[in-house]
Amino acid sequence: MSTDQGLDAIVVGSGPNGLAAAVTLARAGLRVRVYERNPQIGGGAATAELTLPGFHHDVGSAVHPLALASEFFQKFGLKDRIELRVPEISYGHPLPGGRAGVAWHDIERTAAGLGRDGPAWLRLLGPLVQNITAIAELTGDALLRVPRHPLTLARFGLRALEQGSPAWNWRFTGETAPALLTGTFAHSIGRLPSPSAAGAGLTLAAHAHAGGWPIPIGGSGAIVRSLADDLLAHGGEIQTNADITSLDELPPARVTLLDVTPRALVDLAAGALPARYTTTLSRFRYGNAVAKVDFALSEPVPWAAEELRRAPTLHVGGTRADQARAENEVASGRHSGSPYVLAAQPSILDDTRAPAGKHVLWAYTHVPASSTRDQTEQITRQIERFAPGFRDTILASASQTAAQMHNHNPNHIGGDIAAGAISMIQLVRRPVVSGDPWRTPLAGVYLCSSSTSPGPGVHGMCGYRAALSALAHEYNIIEPPDLSPGRASDGLSP
Structure with missing residues (x-):
């Protein structure tokens, strides 16, 4: 395990979007650590024995129309x-x-x-x-x-x-x-x-x-395991049972990506966000x-x-x-x-x-x-x-x-598995009207949950887009990293 001083990027939340962000950052050569509050990774895409031994149930999503299209x-x-x-x-x-x-x-x-x-x-x-x-x-x-x-x-x-x-x-x-x-x-x-x-x-x-x-044969957890395996293979780390309640609890890192809702972002920032941005986030509706x-x-x-x-x-x-x-x-x-x-x-x-x-x-x-x-x-x-x-x-x-x-799963506000109401206005304002809605006013802090564009579904696109934004703004890495199977990381450019 790397030391905290060696971290380049932190991801809070290990749902499909958090892991997609972490994989993208690690493939670009960053040293990445993921924090997950639960004992099991995966968020809404985990698989577990929920009824009787030997019966494996999908904790959240079960069928994946977007897995092939993403x-x-x-x-x-x-x-x-x-x-x-x-x-x-x-x-x-x-x-x-x-x-x-x-x-x-x-x-x-x-x-x-x-x-x-x-x-x-x-x-x-x-x-x-x-x-x-x-x-x-x-x-x-x-x-x-x-x-x-x-x-x-x-x-x-x-x-x-x-x-x-x-x-x-x-x-x-x-x-x-x-x-x-x-x-x-x-x-x-x-x-x-x-x-x-x-x-x-x-x-x-x-x-x-x-x-x-x-x-997915083996359950939705197979998708999560493939993401986690790739992250670990490229030097990333995952810490479970790690409930982050404030950004101040995180070790130093140049980039922090949050697989959380806008409401949780406001809480984690503890007053550090500009008032106008906080007001906009407070208007984000949950379904x-x-x-x-x-x-x-x-x-x-x-x-x-x-x-x-x-x-x-x-x-x-x-x-x-x-x-x-x-x-x-x-x-x-x-x-x-x-x-x-x-x-x-x-x-x-x-x-x-x-x-x-x-x-x-x-x-x-x-x-x-x-x-x-x-x-x-x-x-x-x-x-x-x-x-x-x-x-x-x-x-x-x-x-x-x-x-x-x-x-x-606190991202499911009141049981809203879409992490935000699906409406015409919130297809564009997710969670803010911007060409780069993943980037927050806090230096190096990005939002990468389903509360961001393009919205809910097990597709990883919210995390992927947030990671690309972070790479471009914080590291001047414009070319998306190669994510294909078996491809090794080339190392972070100086």
């Missing part, structure tokens, strides 16, 4: 370091009467299953899928810059405005296609319809038919929350629609109107009696997740911020509605309320 993970060569298994079915959606909508990786196959609405699905999503590289670039850079792909931006924007307005049903005649699409919109934990939710959902839906929605339940199962979930037994990801909430009603109840500060449930059954693809013949189910629903209500019964009842007999498969469960989500 510029950082492409440069890092994530798919060459771990196994990301892309399923035939990206996501499924149970409907009343044993029916279901299925978003196959193949968009043509998806459209064929949507009957009269198949052509509308192709017209809506086809151009986005065909231009997925440009879409990934646009959605991965919400800054105020001249877009490189103005035509793609226009197509995307018009679709988001349409699907984010009361006219969102005009192109559809049935209920399956709009329900299937709305399941992706509801990831944003906000009122429906809205342009911000539609924009996020259309992006996810396009990725479903492009690179797919991969499952509503999730309550999560992990299940250990004796057998696969007995979905009434058999094709859903092959779908690793499911949106459980009924019709488009049902989902909008549930999400709008939460947006109004109420718990929904028939909630939208986001579920993942990774063990149908990954037999490392549970003992032979057994399975895990990951599920969360949306609740008002800081809710203390256990949602095990509500989630169980909603799944049972579309999978009769589900209760009988449950061996054990582990629940986290929204308040407990916050206690485990």
Whole structure:
């Protein structure tokens, strides 16, 4: 372990963004140390035994549509370091009467299953899928810059405005296609319809038919381990059980990157930030929350629609109107009696997740911020509605309320896993309106959490962009370091 005097950079927080920042700095030749408050690294991308021995559950995110699309993970060569298994079915959606909508990786196959609405699905999503590289670039850079792909931006924007307005049903005649699409919109934990939710959902839906929605074999923790292994291989250090409550507690270093929320930055700085900047950060809004339940199962979930037994990801909430009603109840500060449930059954693809013949189910629903209500019964009842007999498969469960989500990970303010409300204004002001929102007024201090651009998701881009900014401003290193597997550090330039 290096001495404190030998440190060039410090990263506080070991979530995907913190580790992405640390890896980028270490690859540039800096001597880096990461501090993590919990005993386990990974933040919202860890994997652990939460129910019974041998059942491995994802603590936070479980499915990773952005892992293949992320510029950082492409440069890092994530798919060459771990196994990301892309399923035939990206996501499924149970409907009343044993029916279901299925978003196959193949968009043509998806459209064929949507009957009269198949052509509308192709017209809506086809151009986005065909231009997925440009879409990934646009959605991965919400800054105020001249877009490189103005035509793609226009197509995307018009679709988001349409699907984010009361006219969102005009192109559809049935209920399956709009329900299937709305399941992706509801990831944003906000009122429906809205342009911000539609924009996020259309992006996810396009990725479903492009690179797919991969499952990391071994759990989301495999992503974290690959980042940590690379950091350690390039001279970095990680200290766990290290709860940093003030910047003054940190040893000297030229660069400090904080994988924390704007609220935590104000607390850590303890009055050192300029008043105007502090006021701007205080206006950053946090959204509503999730309550999560992990299940250990004796057998696969007995979905009434058999094709859903092959779908690793499911949106459980009924019709488009049902989902909008549930999400709008939460947006109004109420718990929904028939909630939208986001579920993942990774063990149908990954037999490392549970003992032979057994399975895990990951599920969360949306609740008002800081809710203390256990949602095990509500989630169980909603799944049972579309999978009769589900209760009988449950061996054990582990629940986290929204308040407990916050206690485990302070970046999830009140249980807000996006680390900041997803709204049109906060796609640009994340957390400030700036061409370099990661750089703070404090010398050498940068913010690198999901509260910064481009926002939430396991993509590492917030950390990567913050690290590039720090390298440019503090070390005059303009060229991004090579992150590819097996590439050794060249050492810090004098």
